[in-house]
Amino acid sequence: MTSYQPTVLHQAPSTSQELLTVPQVMARLQLGRSAVYDLLRTQQLASITLGRARRIPARALTDFIRARLDQEAA
Incomplete structure (x- = not known):
């Protein structure tokens, strides 16, 4: 008897793609x-x-926050 493996058709976007x-x-x-x-x-x-x-x-929001933090640190 063969084991059935379901195929994932749709995955939730990762945080970087949200x-x-x-x-x-x-x-x-x-x-x-x-x-x-x-x-x-x-x-x-x-x-x-x-x-x-x-x-x-x-990702753009994360980059924006990181850039602002870097400006504040400088």
Whole structure:
């Protein structure tokens, strides 16, 4: 008798591939909507646009925080 191994068709995205909404970024940074959109507008925080929706890769948020910490340390 042959053992059946299910095939994984869909895996949850890893943290580095996760896309965040503006409200999620607002909550994580504890900033207001306009402050987050200012960061996006000035390209301090990277994002992509899907239709009319703006999404921020979790990796971009991590990189932004790391860069700000490095600026503060310098």
